[in-house]
Amino acid sequence: DADVTQTPRNRITKTGKRIMLECSQTKGHDRMYWYRQDPGLGLRLIYYSFDVKDINKGEISDGYSVSRQAQAKFSLSLESAIPNQTALYFCATSDSQGMSNQPQHFGDGTRLSIL
Amino acid sequence: SQKIEQNSEALNIQEGKTATLTCNYTNYSPAYLQWYRQDPGRGPVFLLLIRENEKEKRKERLKVTFDTTLKQSLFHITASQPADSATYLCALERYGGATNKLIFGTGTLLAVQP
Numbered sequence: 288d289a290d291v292t293q294t295p296r297n298r299i300t301k302t303g304k305r306i307m308l309e310c311s312q313t314k315g316h317d318r319m320y321w322y323r324q325d326p327g328l329g330l331r332l333i334y335y336s337f338d339v340k341d342i343n344k345g346e347i348s349d350g351y352s353v354s355r356q357a358q359a360k361f362s363l364s365l366e367s368a369i370p371n372q373t374a375l376y377f378c379a380t381s382d383s384q385g386m387s388n389q390p391q392h393f394g395d396g397t398r399l400s401i402l
Numbered sequence: 403s404q405k406i407e408q409n410s411e412a413l414n415i416q417e418g419k420t421a422t423l424t425c426n427y428t429n430y431s432p433a434y435l436q437w438y439r440q441d442p443g444r445g446p447v448f449l450l451l452i453r454e455n456e457k458e459k460r461k462e463r464l465k466v467t468f469d470t471t472l473k474q475s476l477f478h479i480t481a482s483q484p485a486d487s488a489t490y491l492c493a494l495e496r497y498g499g500a501t502n503k504l505i506f507g508t509g510t511l512l513a514v515q516p
Contacts, residue, residue: 291445322506327410329491329508330446345503377445388434388453388495391504393445 290314293378293394301402306365308397310378317383319361320391321345321353323374330377336361337383368401375399404429408492408507415482416515423477423510425492432494435468435475440489440509449490450477482514 291312300306310319321333322345332345334353342353350372352364365372375398379391407426415421425435434453438446452459452468452475459466465478479486489511493504 327508329406330506332503335503379445388451390436390448390451391446392448395443395445 291378291380291392291394293376293397295397296395297398297400299400299402300368302369304368304401306368306399308363308376308378308399310361310363310394312359312361312378312380312392314380314382314392315358316380316392317358318381318389319355320379320381321351321361321363322377322379323347323372324377324396325374333363333376365399370401373399373401404494404505406430406492406494406505406507408490408510410508410510412511412513414513414515417483419482421479421482421486421512421514423490423512425475425477425507427473427494430473430494431470434495435466436493436504437464437466437475437477438491438493438506440491446491446506479512482512484514484516487512487514 294309317338320335322330324330331347333351334345335343336355339355354362375396377396378394381389381391405428436451437449439449440446450461450466452466454470463480467476489509491506491509493506
């Protein structure tokens with residue numbers, strides 16, 4: 288079983304719809320992240336959370352919101368989807384031990400297409 | 403602004419040769435650098451981490467170097483195999499440290515021909 292699970296794996300929807308992408312992890316990590324990946328732009332950080340009560344904006348948070356429902360669950364919402372939010376979305380986790388220098392563990396992504 | 407550059411062109415090499423991938427950065431003084439592998443349709447997988455006070459790190463057929471004067475890291479795969487074909491990403495901790503917030507390069511696609 289995957290340590291970091293993202294659902295759905297693929298989603299096609301229409302402009303203006305509300306979308307939720309879900310992420311759950313069995314690694315016991317405190318830290319969770321949401322990224323989007325676009326061709327030529329690499330991975331960009333949307334939001335991150337260092338524990339259940341902590342939510343922080345990343346570099347491209349506009350148009351997105353998140354919820355950390357439990358240590359193991361971190362969901363990403365697009366309140367009103369627009370076509371330029373079409374991308375590959377990844378959830379990742381990392382351990383808080385030692386603060387930095389920790390590798391991040393990624394799910395296999397959600398491919399989101401907004402028509 | 404903080405910037406990471408990886409060669410956007412695909413690297414094609416013959417099986418058995420050494421592949422060398424480059425990661426350059428500007429406006430940074432990172433404490434460490436990480437390398438990841440990404441296969442099509444999959445999330446990145448962590449490979450190696452090197453700290454600023456380490457010149458070189460090895461793991462099996464992989465070797466990473468970190469030159470803070472040149473602001474460059476090189477990633478080597480020796481005795482390359484077709485199974486090594488993938489996109490390789492470098493990542494640096496965002497300025498401010500101690501947060502594990504990474505900035506990723508766009509990646510270099512490696513194709514190892516049998």
